[in-house]
Amino acid sequence: KIAVVHGPNLRLLGRREPHVYGSVTLEEIDDALLTLAGGLGAELEIFQSNHEGEILDFLEEVSQRVQGVLINPAGLTHTSVALRDGLLGIGLPVVEVHLSNPAARERFRRHSYVAPVAVGTVAGFGVNSYLFGLRGLAAHLTSSSE
Ligand code: DQA
Numbered sequence: 165k166i167a168v169v170h171g172p173n174l175r176l177l178g179r180r181e182p183h184v185y186g187s188v189t190l191e192e193i194d195d196a197l198l199t200l201a202g203g204l205g206a207e208l209e210i211f212q213s214n215h216e217g218e219i220l221d222f223l224e225e226v227s228q229r230v231q232g233v234l235i236n237p238a239g240l241t242h243t244s245v246a247l248r249d250g251l252l253g254i255g256l257p258v259v260e261v262h263l264s265n266p267a268a269r270e271r272f273r274r275h276s277y278v279a280p281v282a283v284g285t286v287a288g289f290g291v292n293s294y295l296f297g298l299r300g301l302a303a304h305l306t307s308s309s310e
Pocket of ligand 1: 172173236237238239240241261262263264265266273
């Protein structure tokens with residue numbers, strides 16, 4: 165069982181800066197993730213919030229019933245020590261994903277507070293970042309339970 169977390173402003177996908185994020189909606193991303201999860205034998209619990217504290221509360225609560233976290237921390241990637249501490253605190257494997265490639269954008273996006281506490285990061289592939297990230301996390305969980 166895997167938690168999927170979408171950070172601030174990702175509800176706006178489809179109409180948010182389409183030249184950067186494309187036309188895919190959050191609903192379409194969730195549908196694609198659920199389809200892939202079915203094939204992988206994984207169950208997903210999906211959460212989106214624009215509020216840092218709500219994301220921290222969700223992570224704390226869901227950590228009791230999932231084995232890993234797939235997260236697009238969105239803007240919190242570049243600002244949130246609290247999110248990084250929360251992810252470390254729950255002690256579960258984390259995979260960080262981004263639709264765009266933050267390293268190829270503005271300078272302030274080059275630093276991620278989450279990357280050092282993640283198993284890995286997938287960025288720049290649009291919706292496929294999420295799908296590659298889910299595959300990577302599922303493989304990581306399978307190999308670490310063997
Ligand atoms: C993002 C990249 C972040 O820099 C940005 O703040 C977002 C979206 C992405 O998916 O490309 O909100 O996480």
